[in-house]
Amino acid sequence: MTRILFLVTLLSIVALNFSCKKSPTQPPDEKPTTCTYPPENRNFTWQMDTVAWFPSTLGGVWAFSDSDAYVMGYIFENKPPYSFSVGLHWNGKIWDKSINGSFGEIKHYPNDVTGDGFFMVTAGYWAIGQEKAGLGEFDNRTKKWKGYQFQTQGELRSIWTDGKGYFIAAGDNGMVYTKDGYAAEWVYQKAPTEFNFYKVVGISKSEIYLRAARSLATGEHYAQIWKYFNNSWSKLMDNQDTMNTPIKILPSANGNIVNDIDVYRCSMTDSLLLVLTGSESYEFYSKGNSNEFREVNLTSKGLQLSLLKKTGLYVTLYSPNDYWITSGYYNIYHWNGKDFKKIEPSPTWPYGQPWGVVSRIKKNDSGKIWMLLEMEPQVYSVIQGSVK
Numbered sequence: 001m002t003r004i005l006f007l008v009t010l011l012s013i014v015a016l017n018f019s020c021k022k023s024p025t026q027p028p029d030e031k032p033t034t035c036t037y038p039p040e041n042r043n044f045t046w047q048m049d050t051v052a053w054f055p056s057t058l059g060g061v062w063a064f065s066d067s068d069a070y071v072m073g074y075i076f077e078n079k080p081p082y083s084f085s086v087g088l089h090w091n092g093k094i095w096d097k098s099i100n101g102s103f104g105e106i107k108h109y110p111n112d113v114t115g116d117g118f119f120m121v122t123a124g125y126w127a128i129g130q131e132k133a134g135l136g137e138f139d140n141r142t143k144k145w146k147g148y149q150f151q152t153q154g155e156l157r158s159i160w161t162d163g164k165g166y167f168i169a170a171g172d173n174g175m176v177y178t179k180d181g182y183a184a185e186w187v188y189q190k191a192p193t194e195f196n197f198y199k200v201v202g203i204s205k206s207e208i209y210l211r212a213a214r215s216l217a218t219g220e221h222y223a224q225i226w227k228y229f230n231n232s233w234s235k236l237m238d239n240q241d242t243m244n245t246p247i248k249i250l251p252s253a254n255g256n257i258v259n260d261i262d263v264y265r266c267s268m269t270d271s272l273l274l275v276l277t278g279s280e281s282y283e284f285y286s287k288g289n290s291n292e293f294r295e296v297n298l299t300s301k302g303l304q305l306s307l308l309k310k311t312g313l314y315v316t317l318y319s320p321n322d323y324w325i326t327s328g329y330y331n332i333y334h335w336n337g338k339d340f341k342k343i344e345p346s347p348t349w350p351y352g353q354p355w356g357v358v359s360r361i362k363k364n365d366s367g368k369i370w371m372l373l374e375m376e377p378q379v380y381s382v383i384q385g386s387v388k
Contacts, residue, residue: 035266039336040322044369044385046345051088051095052380053078058372059110061382062120063364064140067092071372071382072110072122086110086136087122095382105145108134111155116163119182123169125155135169135177135186148186150177158200158210166205170197174212180205192233195224203265206230209274211261223249223258225276229289236291246291247284249276260360262317273320277312281305281325298325302340303333316361330356330373345383358383 052058052075063069069090075097076084087103087110088095097103110122118140126134126149133150154172161167167179174191191197195212202208208228215221222240225247226233237247239258249258257279264273274284274293281303284293303325305312310327317323321337330353332343359372369385 035268035320037319037321037337039338040318040334041367041387042334042336042341042343043388044345045388047384047386048346048373048381049095049384050375050379050381052076052378054376054378056378056380057109058359058380059122059124060113060359061362061370061372062113062115063090063362063368063370064115064117064120065364066366066368066386068140069364069370070113070120070138071095072113073380074109090382103145105147106136107147107149108136110136111157112159112169114159114161114167116161119165121159121161121167121169121179123156123159123171123177125171131155131172133169133171133175133177139182150186150188152188154196157196157198160200160202160208162202162205164205168200168202168205168208170200170210172196176200191226191228193224193226193235195222199260201262203263203272207265209236209261209263211258213258221257223278225258225261225274227291234291236293246293247295249278249280249282257311259312260314262315262323264317264319266320273317275315275317275323275325277315277325277327279306279311281312281315298340301335303335305331305333313357314360316363318363324361326358326361326371328356329353330358332358332361345385 051071056074056076058071058073061069061071070087072087075088085097085103086106088097108124108126110124113120113122120138122136124134125131131154133152133156135148137146152175154175156169156171159167159169165182169177174193176189176191177186179186193212195214197210197212199211200208210226212224212226224235225237227236235245237249238245239249242248258276260277262275270288272286276282281298283296286293299306305327310331312325312327314326315323323335325333333340334343357374362370367387371383373381373383375381
């Protein structure tokens with residue numbers, strides 16, 4: 001009997017020890033090797049406010065928050081004293097030029113504007129008739145403007161920031177101004193082209209992409225795409241001189257027009273997406289710092305602009321599953337990773353009118369959409385799209 005009790009006790013201890021053993025340690029989860037993007041929202045509540053009347057030109061809109069935004073440009077009012085302003089402020093209810101200080105320090109006409117959470121910069125020109133470069137800074141913490149006038153001939157037409165204090169503005173005849181730090185000075189340099197820069201956009205301050213164009217007296221139009229990488233310039237596309245350029249835009253029925261570009265890089269795969277709009281619109285893919293690109297014509301994804309003989313004007317790229325393309329005649333298209341959908345914020349828009357230009361689309365941290373619309377020639381509205 002004693003032996004039996006001893007055996008039972010021994011078996012119980014063995015069983016208990018076995019059941020208390022820790023399960024084998026699982027290998028750590030592998031880090032993701034691809035970027036994934038959920039389909040983005042397409043449902044918005046739209047609001048339209050006419051802010052500028054003939055003869056106005058709006059340069060851009062930047063929003064610090066849903067109730068704190070600025071529209072910049074050459075703005076005329078339709079009420080006494082029928083005055084001119086370079087900017088208007090949105091306070092959540094109305095657009096007003098007197099709130100948050102005057103624009104008196106801005107001594108130029110803004111063509112574009114960008115910013116981050118508290119700092120905004122406009123780029124444009126001053127001295128009408130003899131255009132020279134101009135820039136304006138606004139610190140939303142102090143509500144102070146600071147304007148710059150330069151002797152460089154021509155207009156600054158586009159500006160981009162990395163959101164960390166680096167700003168780059170580009171314009172006529174290969175003109176480039178950079179500012180590296182909120183308190184830093186602006187530094188001029190000349191890019192190796194005589195074309196005019198119309199778009200600058202980047203991945204970081206060491207990786208910048210620019211679109212340039214020029215028109216000849218004969219009526220011919222040409223475009224270039226440049227890459228500014230680690231302070232060195234390389235030409236990616238030139239449809240006037242195609243030698244040694246990796247991106248070659250084939251002629252189309254509407255001509256060989258390139259209107260806009262935007263870029264996105266997936267850090268996990270170190271892969272670049274460049275979207276180009278024009279008489280034909282494309283996606284271009286590359287890996288690392290390679291200048292070899294895989295081309296996808298967006299007609300294959302359902303963007304029918306070229307088939308309808310419509311030209312893509314602007315592209316705004318937030319991710320490979322979230323980008324917007326606009327064209328003339330009030331066409332707005334959104335890609336959500338599955339399909340292109342035509343966005344129609346208001347049935348009262350004069351669809352089909354040839355002046356109907358929708359500018360580049362901006363999105364602030366809440367997901368709210370901002371864009372500029374030319375309602376009639378040189379009459380503009382700001383469109384706000386609040387997430388439903």
